[in-house]
Amino acid sequence: MIKVLKAGLYSSIQDLGRSPLQPIGVPMGGAMDRESAQNANALLENAPEAAVLEITMTGPVLAFTENAWVAFSGAVFPIYLDQNKIANNTPIWVKAGQELRFGTLEKGVRLYMAIKGGFLSDILLGSRSMQAHLSPMIKLEKGMELPHATGEKDQAVILEKKSNTPLDAKKIRAFQGPEFRALDVSQQREISQQIFKVSNLNNRMAYQLLPPISPFEKSQLTGPVLPGTVQITPAGNLMVLMREAQTTGGYPRILQLTAESINAMAQLKTGDTFRIKILPLN
Amino acid sequence: MLDAKESKPPYILEYHPYNEYSLLIQWPQIVSENILEELSAFKKTLQHLYPEAILTAAYASILLVFPERITSFSALKAQIKQGYDTFSENSTSGIEQRPLSLYKIPVCYQAAFAPDLEAVCTQLKLSPEALISKHSQATYTVYGIGFLPGFMYLGGLNPELEIPRKSSPRMKVPAGSVGLAAKQTGIYPCESPGGWQLIGQTPIPLFNPLQDPPFFAEVGDKIQFTPISKDTYKLLQIQVAAGIYNIEKTIYTQL
Structure with missing residues (x-):
């Protein structure tokens, strides 16, 4: 699992949301920039509905207790795995004990972090998306633990693929x-x-x-x-x-x-x- | 908003491509029992025709959202138009039976559960007894569900109970609060900020994300409020907690 050491401004677990419940007043929810969220999943060969972490404006500090493949897509932040700067749009192997932190936002505003197999927080009404009035937590808080599928070292292909969402649409x-x-x-x-x-x-x-x-x-x-x-x-x-x-x-x-x-x-x-x-x- | 009790089917429907995946069907844009009743019946026909689509109804509109992009809006419109014509013929010839679901919601109107009751009574020049009886004797219609998960916009309020929203909304309205706002009454399914005038509270949870389905009603259903005492409120709370409470439901066919 991943421990939240610092929450950052507003990070939440998101997938494709709860569109079938629109008729009874439940917002669709899900990743704001769906294309970037799906791109992050695609880099790890996850299903499109795998839950990702949506990071807004300022990033959290996250500690990994297990090995995992992760991939980032969307907004541009300097991302550090311990002391090493890592890149968006390609799978990254993270070892148990490593920490992930984020520098100052450079471009866009929402960054998606996918994890191989997806985050495994509770499914509520068909979705893991955090949602006001439904889920007990609507964003990451310090001390939270985020369950996820555990990774194996052999990733078949190391893809590099960018999201099609512009980060400064005019x-x-x-x-x-x-x-x-x-x-x-x-x-x-x-x-x-x-x-x-x-x-x-x-x-x-x-x-x-x-x-x-x-x-x-x-x-x-x-x-x-x-x-x-x-x-x-x-x-x-x-x-x-x-x-x-x-x-x-x-x-x-x-x-x-x-x-x-x-x-x-x-x-x-x-x-x-x-x-x-x-x-x-x- | 107009009231049009005289409006009668069949109606001229309007079709508006809403986005790549969605089509909006609009009845004449008025608040009308007849329109709502027909719309909720036709919604069932549409759902049968397009089982993959998500259909959201409110007042005088149905939005169809498909999982895939719509390749031809004109073909879709033509198909739905034909469906509506057949549906209208069947309805007018009386083939279609339209059973209605009526739900009874217990509400405690006592002061401890009704922070605005006294002020509302003063403003409307009604005794609390008169207000409670007028509010609980009406049968309400679910015109829409929105604002919050499971928040029903209920039409059919006695005009003597019409009162504007509070001038400054509350930061926290407790779950189950029953409120008045202009021509409508409603129940807050969860704690939320809100500006409705609160005249009672139900002990039963309306929307339960841990249950499947999480919510009992749909647009077109009927709602009544049953006044209960503080003791009954507490008893029902215990029944709810024990998992043995069921909302009272009646199905009837309108003549």
Whole structure:
């Protein structure tokens, strides 16, 4: 198992989440940048649903009590295994007794650490993803012990493979949401022309964008939403729903991010800027 | 939001490609018993047609999420439209029976479990007895499930009980709290921040992540509240802890 010596800002165990439970109000959850999480798994020939560690902004300090293969993908941090700097996007052999620590974030914001065979924390409602209101712990805490499959030294192939998620996306792609056409033409134009910035209100549930566009005060019957749905508040603020968003919403759904752009958004942090490109879907 | 008791099927449905994997079906966007009833019946037809899809219903919408990318939205729309036409014919000719599930939730309305009851009564100019009887005599409909796992948006509140949310939300609303907010009533399935006016509490856990299934109701089901004493509250708590409590369920067919 892995002992958490320091928790870091926000690290959590994540897999592909609980999408079948959306109808009873359970957020989908799962890795924010699904592509990078799956890439980390693929490097170890894990199944796509193997649980990984999602590390956000500042890393934890982890001590290994058993040998294991690990692989990192996503955000760029200097990563040290004891004193040695190790790389993203390739399998790394870790021996019992070694410690893993992280330097200052260089690029992107979420890094995924896969472990051969996956983390083996409890399955709750079909998933190991830590999730508010469901799991007893929602993030790593100092002193926690993370169970995982134990590794054998012979890894068949040492792959090198990068995640396709950009770490500094300047363009976020989206389809028109169900209420897009309720916007004025001038508001539609604002969305395409504005340079948006990620506000400091951003987490696994939602990213609020700046600046607001013109106010939009039409009322709206509550309806289903998904990760990647962009809602507009009466004041004109755009809210991008992320993986842990609630399952229904009452604000107009003006855009829906592409699957790839949800991953790209998950690598943006407070202050990062981008444009929104609206694509057709049919 | 409009109320449209007069709305009648068949409806003109709208189909909106939602993302690469999902299609949104929308009934006229109004709060209507008729729409909700038809939508929850048609949802069963859709689930039968697409067993692999995840169907989320709320008020006047169903979202279909497929595990694979949708290759042709127009083909999918045409197929669903045809399904709806057949469904509508069967419904109007009375072939389709629509059994409804009614759940009875015990609620203790006594002061210790109802921090806002007194203030709500003052504001609504009702005695506590009158408020409790109006709240527990209605049959509510589950219009949507969201906000929290197992949080039901219940419609059908007596208009005399309509009251705005609290001006500043509580940081911690205990699990099982029963609240009022505008035209709706609801139960907090777990501890959470929240702004609803709290008028009672149920001792029974609504959403249990350790159980399969974790939640009992779906959109379209009916809910009633049964007033209970403090002693019954404690007794039910013991039954819940012992694992012998079951939510009271009735199935009936509406005429």
